Amino acid sequence: MSVVEGIPVVRVRFINYLSGVKYPPEGTVGAVVDTGYQGFAAVPLEIFRALKLGRDEVRRLVLADGRVISSQGGYATLAVGDYEVDGLVETYEGLSEVLIGSDALRRARLSVNYCLGAVTVERC
Numbered sequence: 116m117s118v119v120e121g122i123p124v125v126r127v128r129f130i131n132y133l134s135g136v137k138y139p140p141e142g143t144v145g146a147v148v149d150t151g152y153q154g155f156a157a158v159p160l161e162i163f164r165a166l167k168l169g170r171d172e173v174r175r176l177v178l179a180d181g182r183v184i185s186s187q188g189g190y191a192t193l194a195v196g197d198y199e200v201d202g203l204v205e206t207y208e209g210l211s212e213v214l215i216g217s218d219a220l221r222r223a224r225l226s227v228n229y230c231l232g233a234v235t236v237e238r239c
Contacts, residue, residue, distance in 0.1 A: 123148040152216035155202030163206035
């Protein structure tokens with residue numbers, strides 16, 4: 116986990132225990148820590164489909180540029196190292212990166228050390 120061009124990035128894995136699917140199947144994927152995003156996690160449509168998530172909820176989101184969009188979401192587990200938490204994983208048109216929001220970090224200690232370029236996530 117590191118700071119990339121001033122942005123905290125963590126290595127994560129998503130698990131849909133109902134279907135037995137993990138993304139990625141092996142290893143982890145980089146996710147931007149977005150504390151301005153009040154949701155749990157947002158992923159590009161291809162990851163959402165790979166996880167075989169249902170469209171359990173539809174939400175309206177206000178993006179940083181002021182646009183209002185609709186998202187579709189299904190429930191999955193997010194794993195960051197030994198820290199695992201369940202929540203609504205959303206997708207919306209045009210999303211090209213994995214985002215981890217403040218809802219996913221409510222029960223975690225997030226430490227960002229810009230001096231060393233390091234990010235840690237630990238259970239409270």
